[in-house]
Amino acid sequence: MDKYGLIGDPIGHSKSPQMQTAALKNANIAATYTLLNEPGEMLADIITRLRASNVAGFNVTTPFKQAIIPFLDELDVSAANIQAVNTVKNVAGKLIGYSTDGIGFWQSLPLLKPGTNVALIGAGGAAKSLIDAAPVGVNLRIFNRESPEFNVHYADLKELFNIELQPLASLHNQLAEIDILINATSVGLRDNVSILPLNEFEILNREALVIDLVYKHQQTQFLTFAKSTNHQTLGGLPMLVGQGAASFEIWHQQVANTKVMQASLID
Structure with missing residues:
Protein backbone atom coordinates (compact mmCIF):
# COMPACT_ATOMS: atom_id res chain seq x y z
CA MET A 1 0.00 0.00 0.00
CA THR A 100 0.27 23.91 -5.70
CA ASP A 101 -0.42 26.58 -3.05
CA GLY A 102 -0.97 29.42 -5.52
CA ILE A 103 -3.25 27.45 -7.82
CA GLY A 104 -5.24 26.20 -4.85
CA PHE A 105 -5.63 29.68 -3.41
CA TRP A 106 -6.89 31.50 -6.49
CA GLN A 107 -9.24 28.65 -7.41
CA SER A 108 -10.81 28.97 -3.94
CA LEU A 109 -11.93 32.56 -4.65
CA PRO A 110 -14.79 33.84 -6.81
CA LEU A 111 -13.79 35.09 -10.25
CA LEU A 112 -11.92 38.35 -9.69
CA LYS A 113 -12.55 41.46 -11.74
CA PRO A 114 -9.62 42.98 -13.65
CA GLY A 115 -8.11 45.75 -11.57
CA THR A 116 -8.86 44.15 -8.21
CA ASN A 117 -6.42 45.58 -5.66
CA VAL A 118 -4.85 42.84 -3.57
CA ALA A 119 -2.55 43.53 -0.61
CA LEU A 120 -0.43 40.50 0.23
CA ILE A 121 1.51 40.48 3.50
CA GLY A 122 4.52 38.17 3.39
CA ALA A 123 7.48 37.33 1.18
CA GLY A 124 8.06 33.64 1.89
CA GLY A 125 7.13 30.51 0.01
CA ALA A 126 3.35 30.88 0.38
CA ALA A 127 3.43 34.48 -0.79
CA LYS A 128 5.61 33.66 -3.80
CA SER A 129 3.25 30.86 -4.78
CA LEU A 130 0.31 33.28 -4.78
CA ILE A 131 2.26 35.84 -6.80
CA ASP A 132 3.36 33.24 -9.36
CA ALA A 133 -0.19 31.96 -9.93
CA ALA A 134 -2.04 35.31 -9.72
CA PRO A 135 -4.74 35.84 -12.38
CA VAL A 136 -4.02 38.31 -15.15
CA GLY A 137 -5.32 41.78 -14.34
CA VAL A 138 -5.06 41.54 -10.55
CA ASN A 139 -3.11 44.43 -9.03
CA LEU A 140 -0.81 42.87 -6.44
CA ARG A 141 0.90 44.91 -3.76
CA ILE A 142 3.35 43.01 -1.57
CA PHE A 143 4.27 44.05 1.98
CA ASN A 144 6.58 42.66 4.63
CA ARG A 145 7.83 43.67 8.05
CA GLU A 146 11.18 45.41 7.99
CA SER A 147 13.91 43.10 9.27
CA PRO A 148 17.52 42.21 8.42
CA GLU A 149 16.10 39.99 5.65
CA PHE A 150 13.92 42.69 4.07
CA ASN A 151 16.46 43.69 1.41
CA VAL A 152 17.03 40.04 0.50
CA HIS A 153 13.29 39.53 0.04
CA TYR A 154 13.08 42.78 -1.94
CA ALA A 155 15.78 41.67 -4.38
CA ASP A 156 14.27 38.19 -4.64
CA LEU A 157 10.78 39.40 -5.58
CA LYS A 158 12.20 41.97 -7.97
CA GLU A 159 14.22 39.32 -9.80
CA LEU A 160 11.51 36.65 -9.85
CA PHE A 161 8.40 38.73 -10.60
CA ASN A 162 9.60 42.29 -11.27
CA ILE A 163 7.49 43.42 -8.34
CA GLU A 164 8.63 45.74 -5.55
CA LEU A 165 8.31 44.67 -1.93
CA GLN A 166 7.03 47.46 0.32
CA PRO A 167 7.57 47.93 4.07
CA LEU A 168 4.50 46.83 6.02
CA ALA A 169 4.23 50.31 7.55
CA SER A 170 3.46 51.73 4.08
CA LEU A 171 0.27 49.65 3.87
CA HIS A 172 -1.43 52.09 6.27
CA ASN A 173 -1.91 54.76 3.60
CA GLN A 174 -3.21 52.27 1.01
CA LEU A 175 -5.79 50.37 3.05
CA ALA A 176 -8.76 52.46 1.90
CA GLU A 177 -8.31 51.25 -1.71
CA ILE A 178 -7.61 47.57 -1.01
CA ASP A 179 -10.21 45.01 -2.20
CA ILE A 180 -8.56 41.89 -0.78
CA LEU A 181 -6.18 41.79 2.19
CA ILE A 182 -4.19 38.58 2.67
CA ASN A 183 -1.96 37.41 5.50
CA ALA A 184 0.53 35.01 3.90
CA THR A 185 2.84 34.90 6.94
CA SER A 186 2.82 32.33 9.74
CA VAL A 187 1.95 34.99 12.34
CA GLY A 188 -1.00 33.67 14.31
CA LEU A 189 -0.23 30.00 13.75
CA ARG A 190 1.47 29.39 17.08
CA ASP A 191 -0.07 32.23 19.11
CA ASN A 192 -3.00 34.63 19.25
CA VAL A 193 -1.24 37.52 17.50
CA SER A 194 -2.21 39.55 14.41
CA ILE A 195 0.26 40.85 11.84
CA LEU A 196 -1.82 44.07 11.82
CA PRO A 197 -3.32 45.92 14.81
CA LEU A 198 -7.06 46.52 15.13
CA ASN A 199 -6.88 50.18 14.11
CA GLU A 200 -5.61 49.20 10.63
CA PHE A 201 -8.78 47.20 9.96
CA GLU A 202 -10.82 50.28 10.91
CA ILE A 203 -9.16 52.11 8.01
CA LEU A 204 -9.46 49.23 5.53
CA ASN A 205 -11.96 49.56 2.65
CA ARG A 206 -15.31 48.52 4.12
CA GLU A 207 -16.02 46.19 1.18
CA ALA A 208 -12.68 44.41 1.41
CA LEU A 209 -12.36 40.66 1.84
CA VAL A 210 -9.82 39.70 4.52
CA ILE A 211 -8.05 36.35 4.16
CA ASP A 212 -5.68 34.55 6.53
CA LEU A 213 -3.79 31.61 5.03
CA VAL A 214 -3.15 30.33 8.56
CA TYR A 215 -5.65 27.60 9.36
CA LYS A 216 -6.35 26.19 12.76
CA HIS A 217 -9.41 25.18 14.76
CA GLN A 218 -9.86 28.55 16.46
CA GLN A 219 -10.13 31.76 14.47
CA THR A 220 -6.91 33.76 14.15
CA GLN A 221 -6.60 37.19 15.74
CA PHE A 222 -6.13 38.64 12.25
CA LEU A 223 -9.63 37.47 11.25
CA THR A 224 -11.10 38.33 14.65
CA PHE A 225 -10.02 41.94 14.15
CA ALA A 226 -11.44 41.92 10.62
CA LYS A 227 -14.81 40.58 11.77
CA SER A 228 -14.97 43.14 14.57
CA THR A 229 -14.85 45.86 11.91
CA ASN A 230 -17.56 44.09 9.86
CA HIS A 231 -15.32 42.89 7.04
CA GLN A 232 -15.91 39.69 5.12
CA THR A 233 -13.37 37.05 6.11
CA LEU A 234 -11.99 33.80 4.78
CA GLY A 235 -9.73 31.35 6.59
CA GLY A 236 -7.12 29.00 5.18
CA LEU A 237 -9.35 25.96 4.67
CA PRO A 238 -10.54 26.74 1.10
Missing part, protein backbone atom coordinates in the same frame (compact mmCIF):
# COMPACT_ATOMS: atom_id res chain seq x y z
CA ASP A 2 1.41 3.37 -1.02
CA LYS A 3 2.23 5.82 1.75
CA TYR A 4 1.64 9.58 1.58
CA GLY A 5 1.69 12.28 4.23
CA LEU A 6 2.76 15.68 5.50
CA ILE A 7 5.99 17.10 6.92
CA GLY A 8 6.38 20.39 8.79
CA ASP A 9 6.68 21.79 12.29
CA PRO A 10 4.18 22.16 13.82
CA ILE A 11 1.79 19.80 12.02
CA GLY A 12 -0.31 18.41 14.88
CA HIS A 13 -3.10 20.84 13.99
CA SER A 14 -3.19 19.81 10.33
CA LYS A 15 -6.42 18.72 8.67
CA SER A 16 -4.61 17.32 5.64
CA PRO A 17 -4.78 13.68 6.81
CA GLN A 18 -8.56 13.62 7.18
CA MET A 19 -8.99 15.51 3.90
CA GLN A 20 -6.63 13.35 1.83
CA THR A 21 -7.90 10.15 3.44
CA ALA A 22 -11.45 11.09 2.45
CA ALA A 23 -10.31 11.76 -1.13
CA LEU A 24 -8.45 8.43 -1.30
CA LYS A 25 -11.48 6.53 -0.03
CA ASN A 26 -13.79 8.30 -2.48
CA ALA A 27 -11.49 7.37 -5.38
CA ASN A 28 -11.05 3.77 -4.16
CA ILE A 29 -7.28 4.19 -3.98
CA ALA A 30 -5.50 1.81 -1.60
CA ALA A 31 -3.09 4.20 0.13
CA THR A 32 -2.55 5.99 3.44
CA TYR A 33 -1.93 9.66 4.30
CA THR A 34 -0.48 10.49 7.73
CA LEU A 35 1.73 12.97 9.60
CA LEU A 36 5.30 11.96 8.76
CA ASN A 37 7.57 13.64 11.30
CA GLU A 38 7.91 14.37 15.00
CA PRO A 39 8.24 17.90 16.45
CA GLY A 40 11.83 19.11 16.34
CA GLU A 41 13.02 16.40 13.94
CA MET A 42 15.72 17.68 11.59
CA LEU A 43 14.75 17.98 7.93
CA ALA A 44 17.78 16.02 6.73
CA ASP A 45 16.79 13.13 8.98
CA ILE A 46 13.18 13.28 7.80
CA ILE A 47 14.13 13.08 4.13
CA THR A 48 16.63 10.28 4.71
CA ARG A 49 13.95 8.28 6.51
CA LEU A 50 11.29 8.93 3.87
CA ARG A 51 13.64 7.91 1.06
CA ALA A 52 14.47 4.69 2.90
CA SER A 53 10.78 3.89 3.36
CA ASN A 54 10.13 4.63 -0.34
CA VAL A 55 7.25 6.97 0.49
CA ALA A 56 5.14 7.63 -2.62
CA GLY A 57 4.66 11.34 -1.99
CA PHE A 58 4.14 14.01 0.64
CA ASN A 59 3.09 17.58 1.29
CA VAL A 60 5.44 20.14 2.79
CA THR A 61 4.45 22.98 5.10
CA THR A 62 6.12 25.59 7.32
CA PRO A 63 9.08 25.82 7.90
CA PHE A 64 10.35 23.40 5.23
CA LYS A 65 8.93 24.75 1.96
CA GLN A 66 12.19 26.39 0.91
CA ALA A 67 14.63 24.44 3.07
CA ILE A 68 13.65 21.16 1.40
CA ILE A 69 14.86 22.13 -2.08
CA PRO A 70 18.51 20.97 -1.68
CA PHE A 71 17.21 17.54 -0.62
CA LEU A 72 15.15 17.01 -3.78
CA ASP A 73 16.24 15.59 -7.13
CA GLU A 74 14.14 17.82 -9.39
CA LEU A 75 11.69 20.73 -9.37
CA ASP A 76 8.77 21.45 -11.67
CA VAL A 77 8.60 24.87 -13.38
CA SER A 78 6.43 26.61 -10.77
CA ALA A 79 8.46 25.35 -7.81
CA ALA A 80 11.67 26.37 -9.55
CA ASN A 81 10.27 29.83 -10.28
CA ILE A 82 9.35 30.58 -6.69
CA GLN A 83 11.99 28.40 -5.02
CA ALA A 84 9.40 26.81 -2.73
CA VAL A 85 7.81 23.37 -2.61
CA ASN A 86 4.61 22.13 -0.97
CA THR A 87 4.20 18.82 -2.81
CA VAL A 88 6.71 16.04 -3.47
CA LYS A 89 6.24 12.98 -5.65
CA ASN A 90 8.49 9.92 -5.66
CA VAL A 91 9.03 8.91 -9.29
CA ALA A 92 11.17 5.76 -9.55
CA GLY A 93 13.20 6.82 -6.53
CA LYS A 94 13.55 10.49 -7.57
CA LEU A 95 11.90 13.07 -5.32
CA ILE A 96 10.32 15.77 -7.50
CA GLY A 97 9.06 19.01 -5.96
CA TYR A 98 5.95 20.94 -7.03
CA SER A 99 4.08 24.03 -5.88
CA MET A 239 -6.93 27.10 0.01
CA LEU A 240 -6.07 23.90 1.89
CA VAL A 241 -8.67 22.05 -0.17
CA GLY A 242 -7.53 23.63 -3.43
CA GLN A 243 -3.84 22.90 -2.98
CA GLY A 244 -4.64 19.45 -1.59
CA ALA A 245 -6.74 18.61 -4.63
CA ALA A 246 -3.90 19.72 -6.92
CA SER A 247 -1.46 17.54 -4.94
CA PHE A 248 -3.86 14.60 -5.20
CA GLU A 249 -3.95 14.98 -8.98
CA ILE A 250 -0.14 15.06 -9.19
CA TRP A 251 0.17 11.89 -7.12
CA HIS A 252 -2.70 9.86 -8.54
CA GLN A 253 -3.24 11.24 -12.06
CA GLN A 254 -6.93 11.81 -11.43
CA VAL A 255 -9.09 14.72 -10.32
CA ALA A 256 -9.94 14.82 -6.62
CA ASN A 257 -13.50 15.20 -5.38
CA THR A 258 -13.24 18.60 -3.69
CA LYS A 259 -16.75 18.37 -2.24
CA VAL A 260 -15.76 15.23 -0.37
CA MET A 261 -12.53 16.87 0.77
CA GLN A 262 -14.39 19.98 1.98
CA ALA A 263 -17.00 17.90 3.79
CA SER A 264 -14.29 15.98 5.66
CA LEU A 265 -13.13 19.24 7.25
CA ILE A 266 -16.45 20.05 8.88
CA ASP A 267 -16.10 19.25 12.58
Whole structure:
Protein backbone atom coordinates (compact mmCIF):
# COMPACT_ATOMS: atom_id res chain seq x y z
CA MET A 1 0.00 0.00 0.00
CA ASP A 2 1.41 3.37 -1.02
CA LYS A 3 2.23 5.82 1.75
CA TYR A 4 1.64 9.58 1.58
CA GLY A 5 1.69 12.28 4.23
CA LEU A 6 2.76 15.68 5.50
CA ILE A 7 5.99 17.10 6.92
CA GLY A 8 6.38 20.39 8.79
CA ASP A 9 6.68 21.79 12.29
CA PRO A 10 4.18 22.16 13.82
CA ILE A 11 1.79 19.80 12.02
CA GLY A 12 -0.31 18.41 14.88
CA HIS A 13 -3.10 20.84 13.99
CA SER A 14 -3.19 19.81 10.33
CA LYS A 15 -6.42 18.72 8.67
CA SER A 16 -4.61 17.32 5.64
CA PRO A 17 -4.78 13.68 6.81
CA GLN A 18 -8.56 13.62 7.18
CA MET A 19 -8.99 15.51 3.90
CA GLN A 20 -6.63 13.35 1.83
CA THR A 21 -7.90 10.15 3.44
CA ALA A 22 -11.45 11.09 2.45
CA ALA A 23 -10.31 11.76 -1.13
CA LEU A 24 -8.45 8.43 -1.30
CA LYS A 25 -11.48 6.53 -0.03
CA ASN A 26 -13.79 8.30 -2.48
CA ALA A 27 -11.49 7.37 -5.38
CA ASN A 28 -11.05 3.77 -4.16
CA ILE A 29 -7.28 4.19 -3.98
CA ALA A 30 -5.50 1.81 -1.60
CA ALA A 31 -3.09 4.20 0.13
CA THR A 32 -2.55 5.99 3.44
CA TYR A 33 -1.93 9.66 4.30
CA THR A 34 -0.48 10.49 7.73
CA LEU A 35 1.73 12.97 9.60
CA LEU A 36 5.30 11.96 8.76
CA ASN A 37 7.57 13.64 11.30
CA GLU A 38 7.91 14.37 15.00
CA PRO A 39 8.24 17.90 16.45
CA GLY A 40 11.83 19.11 16.34
CA GLU A 41 13.02 16.40 13.94
CA MET A 42 15.72 17.68 11.59
CA LEU A 43 14.75 17.98 7.93
CA ALA A 44 17.78 16.02 6.73
CA ASP A 45 16.79 13.13 8.98
CA ILE A 46 13.18 13.28 7.80
CA ILE A 47 14.13 13.08 4.13
CA THR A 48 16.63 10.28 4.71
CA ARG A 49 13.95 8.28 6.51
CA LEU A 50 11.29 8.93 3.87
CA ARG A 51 13.64 7.91 1.06
CA ALA A 52 14.47 4.69 2.90
CA SER A 53 10.78 3.89 3.36
CA ASN A 54 10.13 4.63 -0.34
CA VAL A 55 7.25 6.97 0.49
CA ALA A 56 5.14 7.63 -2.62
CA GLY A 57 4.66 11.34 -1.99
CA PHE A 58 4.14 14.01 0.64
CA ASN A 59 3.09 17.58 1.29
CA VAL A 60 5.44 20.14 2.79
CA THR A 61 4.45 22.98 5.10
CA THR A 62 6.12 25.59 7.32
CA PRO A 63 9.08 25.82 7.90
CA PHE A 64 10.35 23.40 5.23
CA LYS A 65 8.93 24.75 1.96
CA GLN A 66 12.19 26.39 0.91
CA ALA A 67 14.63 24.44 3.07
CA ILE A 68 13.65 21.16 1.40
CA ILE A 69 14.86 22.13 -2.08
CA PRO A 70 18.51 20.97 -1.68
CA PHE A 71 17.21 17.54 -0.62
CA LEU A 72 15.15 17.01 -3.78
CA ASP A 73 16.24 15.59 -7.13
CA GLU A 74 14.14 17.82 -9.39
CA LEU A 75 11.69 20.73 -9.37
CA ASP A 76 8.77 21.45 -11.67
CA VAL A 77 8.60 24.87 -13.38
CA SER A 78 6.43 26.61 -10.77
CA ALA A 79 8.46 25.35 -7.81
CA ALA A 80 11.67 26.37 -9.55
CA ASN A 81 10.27 29.83 -10.28
CA ILE A 82 9.35 30.58 -6.69
CA GLN A 83 11.99 28.40 -5.02
CA ALA A 84 9.40 26.81 -2.73
CA VAL A 85 7.81 23.37 -2.61
CA ASN A 86 4.61 22.13 -0.97
CA THR A 87 4.20 18.82 -2.81
CA VAL A 88 6.71 16.04 -3.47
CA LYS A 89 6.24 12.98 -5.65
CA ASN A 90 8.49 9.92 -5.66
CA VAL A 91 9.03 8.91 -9.29
CA ALA A 92 11.17 5.76 -9.55
CA GLY A 93 13.20 6.82 -6.53
CA LYS A 94 13.55 10.49 -7.57
CA LEU A 95 11.90 13.07 -5.32
CA ILE A 96 10.32 15.77 -7.50
CA GLY A 97 9.06 19.01 -5.96
CA TYR A 98 5.95 20.94 -7.03
CA SER A 99 4.08 24.03 -5.88
CA THR A 100 0.27 23.91 -5.70
CA ASP A 101 -0.42 26.58 -3.05
CA GLY A 102 -0.97 29.42 -5.52
CA ILE A 103 -3.25 27.45 -7.82
CA GLY A 104 -5.24 26.20 -4.85
CA PHE A 105 -5.63 29.68 -3.41
CA TRP A 106 -6.89 31.50 -6.49
CA GLN A 107 -9.24 28.65 -7.41
CA SER A 108 -10.81 28.97 -3.94
CA LEU A 109 -11.93 32.56 -4.65
CA PRO A 110 -14.79 33.84 -6.81
CA LEU A 111 -13.79 35.09 -10.25
CA LEU A 112 -11.92 38.35 -9.69
CA LYS A 113 -12.55 41.46 -11.74
CA PRO A 114 -9.62 42.98 -13.65
CA GLY A 115 -8.11 45.75 -11.57
CA THR A 116 -8.86 44.15 -8.21
CA ASN A 117 -6.42 45.58 -5.66
CA VAL A 118 -4.85 42.84 -3.57
CA ALA A 119 -2.55 43.53 -0.61
CA LEU A 120 -0.43 40.50 0.23
CA ILE A 121 1.51 40.48 3.50
CA GLY A 122 4.52 38.17 3.39
CA ALA A 123 7.48 37.33 1.18
CA GLY A 124 8.06 33.64 1.89
CA GLY A 125 7.13 30.51 0.01
CA ALA A 126 3.35 30.88 0.38
CA ALA A 127 3.43 34.48 -0.79
CA LYS A 128 5.61 33.66 -3.80
CA SER A 129 3.25 30.86 -4.78
CA LEU A 130 0.31 33.28 -4.78
CA ILE A 131 2.26 35.84 -6.80
CA ASP A 132 3.36 33.24 -9.36
CA ALA A 133 -0.19 31.96 -9.93
CA ALA A 134 -2.04 35.31 -9.72
CA PRO A 135 -4.74 35.84 -12.38
CA VAL A 136 -4.02 38.31 -15.15
CA GLY A 137 -5.32 41.78 -14.34
CA VAL A 138 -5.06 41.54 -10.55
CA ASN A 139 -3.11 44.43 -9.03
CA LEU A 140 -0.81 42.87 -6.44
CA ARG A 141 0.90 44.91 -3.76
CA ILE A 142 3.35 43.01 -1.57
CA PHE A 143 4.27 44.05 1.98
CA ASN A 144 6.58 42.66 4.63
CA ARG A 145 7.83 43.67 8.05
CA GLU A 146 11.18 45.41 7.99
CA SER A 147 13.91 43.10 9.27
CA PRO A 148 17.52 42.21 8.42
CA GLU A 149 16.10 39.99 5.65
CA PHE A 150 13.92 42.69 4.07
CA ASN A 151 16.46 43.69 1.41
CA VAL A 152 17.03 40.04 0.50
CA HIS A 153 13.29 39.53 0.04
CA TYR A 154 13.08 42.78 -1.94
CA ALA A 155 15.78 41.67 -4.38
CA ASP A 156 14.27 38.19 -4.64
CA LEU A 157 10.78 39.40 -5.58
CA LYS A 158 12.20 41.97 -7.97
CA GLU A 159 14.22 39.32 -9.80
CA LEU A 160 11.51 36.65 -9.85
CA PHE A 161 8.40 38.73 -10.60
CA ASN A 162 9.60 42.29 -11.27
CA ILE A 163 7.49 43.42 -8.34
CA GLU A 164 8.63 45.74 -5.55
CA LEU A 165 8.31 44.67 -1.93
CA GLN A 166 7.03 47.46 0.32
CA PRO A 167 7.57 47.93 4.07
CA LEU A 168 4.50 46.83 6.02
CA ALA A 169 4.23 50.31 7.55
CA SER A 170 3.46 51.73 4.08
CA LEU A 171 0.27 49.65 3.87
CA HIS A 172 -1.43 52.09 6.27
CA ASN A 173 -1.91 54.76 3.60
CA GLN A 174 -3.21 52.27 1.01
CA LEU A 175 -5.79 50.37 3.05
CA ALA A 176 -8.76 52.46 1.90
CA GLU A 177 -8.31 51.25 -1.71
CA ILE A 178 -7.61 47.57 -1.01
CA ASP A 179 -10.21 45.01 -2.20
CA ILE A 180 -8.56 41.89 -0.78
CA LEU A 181 -6.18 41.79 2.19
CA ILE A 182 -4.19 38.58 2.67
CA ASN A 183 -1.96 37.41 5.50
CA ALA A 184 0.53 35.01 3.90
CA THR A 185 2.84 34.90 6.94
CA SER A 186 2.82 32.33 9.74
CA VAL A 187 1.95 34.99 12.34
CA GLY A 188 -1.00 33.67 14.31
CA LEU A 189 -0.23 30.00 13.75
CA ARG A 190 1.47 29.39 17.08
CA ASP A 191 -0.07 32.23 19.11
CA ASN A 192 -3.00 34.63 19.25
CA VAL A 193 -1.24 37.52 17.50
CA SER A 194 -2.21 39.55 14.41
CA ILE A 195 0.26 40.85 11.84
CA LEU A 196 -1.82 44.07 11.82
CA PRO A 197 -3.32 45.92 14.81
CA LEU A 198 -7.06 46.52 15.13
CA ASN A 199 -6.88 50.18 14.11
CA GLU A 200 -5.61 49.20 10.63
CA PHE A 201 -8.78 47.20 9.96
CA GLU A 202 -10.82 50.28 10.91
CA ILE A 203 -9.16 52.11 8.01
CA LEU A 204 -9.46 49.23 5.53
CA ASN A 205 -11.96 49.56 2.65
CA ARG A 206 -15.31 48.52 4.12
CA GLU A 207 -16.02 46.19 1.18
CA ALA A 208 -12.68 44.41 1.41
CA LEU A 209 -12.36 40.66 1.84
CA VAL A 210 -9.82 39.70 4.52
CA ILE A 211 -8.05 36.35 4.16
CA ASP A 212 -5.68 34.55 6.53
CA LEU A 213 -3.79 31.61 5.03
CA VAL A 214 -3.15 30.33 8.56
CA TYR A 215 -5.65 27.60 9.36
CA LYS A 216 -6.35 26.19 12.76
CA HIS A 217 -9.41 25.18 14.76
CA GLN A 218 -9.86 28.55 16.46
CA GLN A 219 -10.13 31.76 14.47
CA THR A 220 -6.91 33.76 14.15
CA GLN A 221 -6.60 37.19 15.74
CA PHE A 222 -6.13 38.64 12.25
CA LEU A 223 -9.63 37.47 11.25
CA THR A 224 -11.10 38.33 14.65
CA PHE A 225 -10.02 41.94 14.15
CA ALA A 226 -11.44 41.92 10.62
CA LYS A 227 -14.81 40.58 11.77
CA SER A 228 -14.97 43.14 14.57
CA THR A 229 -14.85 45.86 11.91
CA ASN A 230 -17.56 44.09 9.86
CA HIS A 231 -15.32 42.89 7.04
CA GLN A 232 -15.91 39.69 5.12
CA THR A 233 -13.37 37.05 6.11
CA LEU A 234 -11.99 33.80 4.78
CA GLY A 235 -9.73 31.35 6.59
CA GLY A 236 -7.12 29.00 5.18
CA LEU A 237 -9.35 25.96 4.67
CA PRO A 238 -10.54 26.74 1.10
CA MET A 239 -6.93 27.10 0.01
CA LEU A 240 -6.07 23.90 1.89
CA VAL A 241 -8.67 22.05 -0.17
CA GLY A 242 -7.53 23.63 -3.43
CA GLN A 243 -3.84 22.90 -2.98
CA GLY A 244 -4.64 19.45 -1.59
CA ALA A 245 -6.74 18.61 -4.63
CA ALA A 246 -3.90 19.72 -6.92
CA SER A 247 -1.46 17.54 -4.94
CA PHE A 248 -3.86 14.60 -5.20
CA GLU A 249 -3.95 14.98 -8.98
CA ILE A 250 -0.14 15.06 -9.19
CA TRP A 251 0.17 11.89 -7.12
CA HIS A 252 -2.70 9.86 -8.54
CA GLN A 253 -3.24 11.24 -12.06
CA GLN A 254 -6.93 11.81 -11.43
CA VAL A 255 -9.09 14.72 -10.32
CA ALA A 256 -9.94 14.82 -6.62
CA ASN A 257 -13.50 15.20 -5.38
CA THR A 258 -13.24 18.60 -3.69
CA LYS A 259 -16.75 18.37 -2.24
CA VAL A 260 -15.76 15.23 -0.37
CA MET A 261 -12.53 16.87 0.77
CA GLN A 262 -14.39 19.98 1.98
CA ALA A 263 -17.00 17.90 3.79
CA SER A 264 -14.29 15.98 5.66
CA LEU A 265 -13.13 19.24 7.25
CA ILE A 266 -16.45 20.05 8.88
CA ASP A 267 -16.10 19.25 12.58
